[in-house]
Amino acid sequence: xxxxxxxxxxxxxxxxxxxxxxxxxxxxxxxxxxxxxxxxxxxxxxxxxxxxxxxxxxxxxxxxxxxxxxxxxxxxxxxxxxxxxxxxxxxxxxxxxxxxxxxxxxxxxxxxxxxxxxxxxxxxxxxxxxxxxxxxxxxxxxxxxxxxxxxxxxxxxxxxxxxxxxxxxxxxxxxxxxxxxxxxxxxxxxxxxxxxxxxxxxxxxxxxxxxxxxxxxxxxxxxxxxxxxxxxxxxxxxxxxxxxxxxxxxxxxxxxxxxxxxxxxxxxxxxxxxxxxxxxxxxxxxxxxxxxxxxxxxxxxxxxxxxxxxxxxxxxxxxxxxxxxxxxxxxxxxxxxxxxxxxxxxxxxxxxxxxxxxxxxxxxxxxxxxxxxxxxxxxxxxxxxxxxxxxxxxxxxxxxxxxxxxxxxxxxxxxxxxxxxxxxxxxxxxxxxxxxxxxxxxxxxxxxxxxxxxxxxxxxxxxxxxxxxxxxxxxxxxxxxxxxxxxxxxxxxxxxxxxxxxxxxxxxxxxxxxxxxxxxxxxxxxxxxxxxxxxxxxxxxxxxxxxxxxxxxxxxxxxxxxxxxxxxxxxxxxxxxxxxxxxxxxxxxxxxxxxxxxxxxxxxxxxxxxxxxxxxxxxxxxxxxxxxxxxxxxxxxxxxxxxxxxxxxxxxxxxxxxxxxxxxxxxxxxxxxxxxxxxxxxxxxxxxxxxxxxxxxxxxxxxxxxxxxxxxxxxxxxxxxxxxxxxxxxxxxxxxxxxxxxxxxxxxxxxxxxxxxxxxxxxxxxxxxxxxxxxxxxxxxxxxxxxxxxxxxxxxxxxxxxxxxxxxxxxxxxxxxxxxxxxxxxxxxxxxxxxxxxx
RNA sequence: GCCGGAGUGGCGGAAUUGGAAGACGCGCCAGAUUCAAAAUCUGGUGAGGCAUUGCCUCGUGUGGGUUCGAGUCCCACCUCCGGCACCA
Numbered sequence: 001x002x003x004x005x006x007x008x009x010x011x012x013x014x015x016x017x018x019x020x021x022x023x024x025x026x027x028x029x030x031x032x033x034x035x036x037x038x039x040x041x042x043x044x045x046x047x048x049x050x051x052x053x054x055x056x057x058x059x060x061x062x063x064x065x066x067x068x069x070x071x072x073x074x075x076x077x078x079x080x081x082x083x084x085x086x087x088x089x090x091x092x093x094x095x096x097x098x099x100x101x102x103x104x105x106x107x108x109x110x111x112x113x114x115x116x117x118x119x120x121x122x123x124x125x126x127x128x129x130x131x132x133x134x135x136x137x138x139x140x141x142x143x144x145x146x147x148x149x150x151x152x153x154x155x156x157x158x159x160x161x162x163x164x165x166x167x168x169x170x171x172x173x174x175x176x177x178x179x180x181x182x183x184x185x186x187x188x189x190x191x192x193x194x195x196x197x198x199x200x201x202x203x204x205x206x207x208x209x210x211x212x213x214x215x216x217x218x219x220x221x222x223x224x225x226x227x228x229x230x231x232x233x234x235x236x237x238x239x240x241x242x243x244x245x246x247x248x249x250x251x252x253x254x255x256x257x258x259x260x261x262x263x264x265x266x267x268x269x270x271x272x273x274x275x276x277x278x279x280x281x282x283x284x285x286x287x288x289x290x291x292x293x294x295x296x297x298x299x300x301x302x303x304x305x306x307x308x309x310x311x312x313x314x315x316x317x318x319x320x321x322x323x324x325x326x327x328x329x330x331x332x333x334x335x336x337x338x339x340x341x342x343x344x345x346x347x348x349x350x351x352x353x354x355x356x357x358x359x360x361x362x363x364x365x366x367x368x369x370x371x372x373x374x375x376x377x378x379x380x381x382x383x384x385x386x387x388x389x390x391x392x393x394x395x396x397x398x399x400x401x402x403x404x405x406x407x408x409x410x411x412x413x414x415x416x417x418x419x420x421x422x423x424x425x426x427x428x429x430x431x432x433x434x435x436x437x438x439x440x441x442x443x444x445x446x447x448x449x450x451x452x453x454x455x456x457x458x459x460x461x462x463x464x465x466x467x468x469x470x471x472x473x474x475x476x477x478x479x480x481x482x483x484x485x486x487x488x489x490x491x492x493x494x495x496x497x498x499x500x501x502x503x504x505x506x507x508x509x510x511x512x513x514x515x516x517x518x519x520x521x522x523x524x525x526x527x528x529x530x531x532x533x534x535x536x537x538x539x540x541x542x543x544x545x546x547x548x549x550x551x552x553x554x555x556x557x558x559x560x561x562x563x564x565x566x567x568x569x570x571x572x573x574x575x576x577x578x579x580x581x582x583x584x585x586x587x588x589x590x591x592x593x594x595x596x597x598x599x600x601x602x603x604x605x606x607x608x609x610x611x612x613x614x615x616x617x618x619x620x621x622x623x624x625x626x627x628x629x630x631x632x633x634x635x636x637x638x639x640x641x642x643x644x645x646x647x648x649x650x651x652x653x654x655x656x657x658x659x660x661x662x663x664x665x666x667x668x669x670x671x672x673x674x675x676x677x678x679x680x681x682x683x684x685x686x687x688x689x690x691x692x693x694x695x696x697x698x699x700x701x702x703x704x705x706x707x708x709x710x711x712x713x714x715x716x717x718x719x720x721x722x723x724x725x726x727x728x729x730x731x732x733x734x735x736x737x738x739x740x741x742x743x744x745x746x747x748x749x750x751x752x753x754x755x756x757x758x759x760x761x762x763x764x765x766x767x768x769x770x771x772x773x774x775x776x777x778x779x780x781x782x783x784x785x786x787x788x789x790x791x792x793x794x795x796x797x798x799x800x801x802x803x804x805x806x807x808x809x810x811x812x813x814x815x816x817x818x819x820x821x822x823x824x825x826x827x828x829x830x831x832x833x834x835x836x837x838x839x
Numbered sequence: 840g841c842c843g844g845a846g847u848g849g850c851g852g853a854a855u856u857g858g859a860a861g862a863c864g865c866g867c868c869a870g871a872u873u874c875a876a877a878a879u880c881u882g883g884u885g886a887g888g889c890a891u892u893g894c895c896u897c898g899u900g901u902g903g904g905u906u907c908g909a910g911u912c913c914c915a916c917c918u919c920c921g922g923c924a925c926c927a
Contacts, residue, residue: 034878034879246844250843250844253926254842254923254924257926258926356925357927358925358927361924362926370927376925376927377927442926444924444926562922563921565843565922598921599920599921632864635851635863635864637851637852641845642845643852644850644852646850646851646865646866648865652865656863656864658879701855703853704853704862707852707864708863710863710864714863780859782859784907786907787908789859826907827858827908832858833859835858835907836907837907
């Protein structure tokens with residue numbers, strides 16, 4: 001049956017060729033209409049595993065390439081969105097191996113976190129058990145995809161052998177004054193008596209479980225002083241030359257350094273407060289000032305004022321809102337306190353307002369409002385009927401809005417006539433002389449709050465002693481193990497607080513009774529240094545051997561979702577800088593090249609388990625194979641952009657692979673004619689394709705490599721129908737197999753072996769191209785008249801300007817279009833284009 | 840509200856530098872093969888118009904602008920996506 005079909009196929013396509021000789025490769029099975037992907041793929045997956053092809057050690061004879069995909073949360077199920085990420089990372093691993101690099105591509109698990117804890121609350125199953133099961137499932141899916149990871153370095157953040165080093169890091173930060181405890185607000189559900197993550201606050205600020213309105217509650221929590229590193233984290237962005245501009249910009253804006261001045265405002269008989277401004281040169285334009293609702297002075301200001309009730313209601317309402325909601329409100333709101341402050345520059349009495357557009361977390365939590373030069377202040381002043389004083393003169397006059405541009409200072413006494421920079425310098429000098437203020441720098445960045453009132457995380461290694469206070473757990477006592485528990489629901493505190501044998505301990509300092517910290521760490525801590533641990537994942541003496549890290553670091557290519565462009569990357573940079581400062585990390589910046597990939601969309605939304613629109617790759621592995629699945633993942637769209645999943649895409653790439661299989665492994669009849677232009681053209685296209693595929697991989701345009709190979713295959717099909725020459729055919733096939741090997745590695749390996757190679761394809765060099773062969777001898781030159789295409793002429797590729805113009809003007813079609821008009825100008829861009837401008 | 844992106848046929852997308860808009864694939868249509876279907880192969884496929892060959896006009900979210908020439912650059916806006924902790 002099968003051989004009849006093959007015979008029919010051959011008859012249809014090659015019946016007219018005069019057979020001279022044939023190329024027959026040794027194949028394990030006859031050439032079917034489609035290849036047996038199940039058999040081939042499991043065969044090569046076994047070989048790669050058995051031969052430990054992707055396990056590497058430090059090797060100074062080769063340049064290293066360290067390739068990391070952001071480690072996944074073990075949801076138990078890969079979907080085609082994940083597969084996209086790992087197809088990219090594997091393409092790079094295999095491509096770089098072929099280029100002669102010693103490539104490390106490890107994998108691990110971001111296994112602490114809210115999802116596993118929620119699962120435990122629902123099912124009562126210890127997350128330790130469910131997470132391990134899910135990891136096993138996902139590993140199998142990785143194997144079926146054929147991804148080359150060095151599994152000998154596998155790690156998981158819930159493993160005590162891993163998280164003990166989280167705790168060690170915490171203690172190092174603490175010893176250097178970079179970890180401290182301070183009051184911070186949490187979302188609090190009064191009904192469930194539970195702290196809620198932002199994600200658990202839904203809709204109109206209610207608890208996702210019970211729908212109760214969420215409140216804010218202050219708790220004493222651990223924070224890392226990332227702000228001490230703000231300048232370094234900001235300035236060092238300039239050196240991240242191989243990061244996407246959008247990520248660098250977002251990081252810069254996130255840190256948000258602004259220079260300005262802080263000065264003190266006096267309140268009538270009720271103390272004083274500091275304000276920060278980036279525009280001290282506009283101080284004479286202050287017509288009111290604003291305190292954040294949470295400002296410490298608010299209570300004493302409003303007490304007994306004529307606006308007390310209204311102000312109190314406003315503060316209470318603001319407290320109920322999340323910060324994003326406060327920002328999202330289009331209309332500025334606020335309330336007058338009934339109290340006035342004194343503008344120190346001119347002794348003017350200005351009303352003090354409370355408004356939620358001023359945040360306690362930034363600057364001093366209080367501002368001088370200058371509506372003439374600030375748009376938000378302008379809107380507020382307009383709404384509440386407050387005076388506006390212009391202090392900067394625009395050259396083009398005022399337009400009924402705040403003026404943010406430059407100009408001479410006006411209405412400002414001793415600053416009049418000065419421009420911004422000089423005025424700022426002068427007023428800051430004046431603040432100094434009068435001892436009311438000074439130049440200061442503020443950052444948008446805040447310290448990193450790491451306390452979580454949750455079970456499924458790394459315990460914070462501190463104890464509270466009744467006589468010694470906060471005492472760190474000695475490093476030799478690490479890890480502080482996360483105890484098994486029965487009830488995962490937090491009750492006012494972390495679930496760990498209910499475990500007496502965990503909580504009650506002795507003070508490491510005085511050996512008196514003490515209680516452990518019951519909060520766990522933010523999982524961003526786990527993910528801030530795992531790429532360093534991969535260099536030395538099994539070390540139980542030290543977080544990692546600096547010598548091994550020196551070999552592998554920095555990460556040469558880091559790939560992950562664009563949603564991590566700010567927080568994760570910033571924290572990872574901070575911790576790496578810290579590890580560098582204490583002499584462990586060889587580098588300050590962990591990621592040499594960063595690539596942020598887009599997400600996969602289906603049914604108009606990003607693929608996620610909660611949205612119920614995930615597509616499992618298993619069905620595609622089974623019916624079309626991992627290679628076809630991988631090829632479509634590459635083909636689906638630009639890696640940096642979101643892409644839409646199409647269910648019939650994988651069958652399409654399988655068709656291409658089947659066709660290539662037939663071209664590569666099938667029987668063809670060859671001619672022994674002299675080589676001619678047909679062969680020259682076939683080789684030209686092949687070498688141009690090698691060049692294009694290489695360049696496109698290097699610039700991360702994976703989506704265009706697949707069509708390039710498809711086009712080459714189409715050209716080969718035509719070539720095979722017109723007296724093909726065997727040597728030419730062999731070169732085309734060999735180059736194609738090599739190019740396909742990082743993309744569709746199973747089929748490529750099978751064909752490589754079938755062709756009689758004793759070597760493994762994974763160890764073969766990436767194909768090169770010959771520029772002479774790749775050069776095109778003639779090109780189609782576009783001739784335009786007034787910018788519209790009017791003719792196309794085949795010209796020699798090395799035509800010069802005069803020649804191009806001559807050819808263009810000689811065209812009959814062009815002459816027709818020039819009829820009657822005067823040639824004003826001729827633009828020539830040989831050999832591609834001539835544009836004739838006629839009047 | 841702020842920061843960062845993105846909008847191109849029925850669909851995903853292509854167009855490295857400002858120079859042929861729609862490569863390649865999916866889908867659809869027609870044909871070949873088949874008792875039939877699937878699979879496979881061949882051809883066609885932005886819209887509108889004229890047409891015997893072929894040719895013309897329009898067309899890259901909207902409105903302006905720069906340029907011999909704009910999907911690409913500039914200004915304003917609309918819609919969608921990612922992030923978020925009013926940046927004073």
